Amino acid sequence: MGILRGKLLPPVLAILFSALLCGIALVVSGANPLRAFGVMLSQVGEGTTAVDIINSTGTYYIAALAVAIGFQMNLFNIGVEGQYRVAAVVAAVVGGSIALPPGLHALVIILTAAVAGALWAAVPAILKVTRGVNEVISTIMMNGLALGLAAYLIGSDVFGELRGNNIRTPEIPESGWVPGISFGSSGTVFGLVFLAALLGVGYWVMMNRTRFGFELRASGESATAAAAGGVNAKKMVLIAMLLSGAIAGLVSMPEILGRDHTYNLNFPAGIGFSGIAIALLGRNHPGGIAFAAVLWAFLDKSGLALDNVQVPREIVTIMQGAIVLSVVVAYEVVRRFELAAQQRQVGRQLGTVDAA
Template structure:
């Protein structure tokens, strides 16, 4: 019962509360909430929406795992947005510059993306452990640098090429692509969706079945206690940031290797920030993060149906934002409820002992 209350109740309350807020907003605007939510659910069965949700879930899941590793160490890695963008453009340039044997080519691109993401995260990590620079400030600044660097690398006089009205990196050859699972008119599931699942399993094993995971969580709980046990907090900060950045570098791989085969001006933005919200919703647990990623993808893709019923699509953004806010409040409410319950239980036991 305690697990149910502590793990499942807060996100459930957050989702219900956000739905209530959006329902009120819809009523105030003159729309029918039931009709709007019904249209969103019905949209899942239309066209490629279901497959699009699965593909987006994998992308969001990888981003949220990158954030969660930092959270385990009490690090707020806001730089996932910049880390996956720089990794995407460098990996796309690398993959499109030459061809390797099938399989090896795709693997090389994935490795390059992870390394670039880790190296980009290493900059704020080194600044934190050597100069005490707060990672929130440094990673925000690195996000801005990432945008500028990506724009520079795809210039025509650097690595980019003009195709129509779009500038992009050279297209990755067939040997560097990862085939998906075609479902006919319903779309194609990205092959690297399974990479997201593998990362989730690896994350769980790392955090719960290895000494490193224990030391990472211990350092996040108390650097003083961890140091007393022989764990270097600075070393753990550095490793956690590198791991977080390495996973962040993989965020773009499902789309680049599975569909686009290039980096261009239409590359999706905001995935890293969504990963923060999803990691909070999932409380850093791989199962909870998977649920949060699925919910986020559902809201994104099914929200397209709102235009058909005369409801502004921005209601989806309102719901996502309210989920982030309400999940924090819900966990705090449940935490205080559990604390009060334990205090009452201790009081009863002490009263029993005193009476005896």
């Protein structure tokens, strides 16, 4: 009872509400909202948009999973942004400088990225466990450091090379590429999008079927109850953060191994922050996150078409922000409502005056 209502109602409400909000913003700015939304929908069928949405979904999905692991125990890994960037540079450098048989080569690159991401996350994790440094602060600062480190590593006198007016790491040999599924002129779906799906399944199994997942959720719901139940808080922080960092390290793998084969100056930024919003919208649930990632990717890619009808593309950003804000409120409202409903139901079934 109520599963649909509890799980689906809040995001639907939030999306409708933010669509309404954006509609009003569009009307105020003199554009026709229906036309704008129509253009966005029809854009999906144009060119490579559909495939772009799928590829982007995969990337967002991995980033959001990384964030969600921390969220499960109220650990705010704001550093996914830096973790995936450092992991991308290190993996690209390692991948470009070794020679291995096909398959194995890609595998080594992927593992390198995971390890690099985990190590970058280890710094705030250790600071938190040993010195109580708030992970929000330290991961944000690590993001800044990541930018600097990446820029240094691809310098032409370090690991990088100058190509035209772009600086990049040496290209990964073909043995390290992961082939995609080509749809001809509609584009190519990255092979590693399936890695994202696999991670989602693994995440679900971990959260719902393993001891670690139980301890993680227990820590998130009540740190005091978890401590009384023998959950070692420091160990959980350390493992959750490393795991989050490792998954964050994989964020750019679909693109690097599927298309770019190098880390260069055009490397996408901001995916880590989108991951935070997507994890919130998806309520840390693997299915919810998938849905939220698709929505995010759709807004991103279809939003590009708005320029064609003289609507500022930034309206999409407003919409994303409004969705996140309203979904947080909606979840809380529905959660309280559901708890009260359950209490009433228990009371009815027991027919009690058996006061609390």
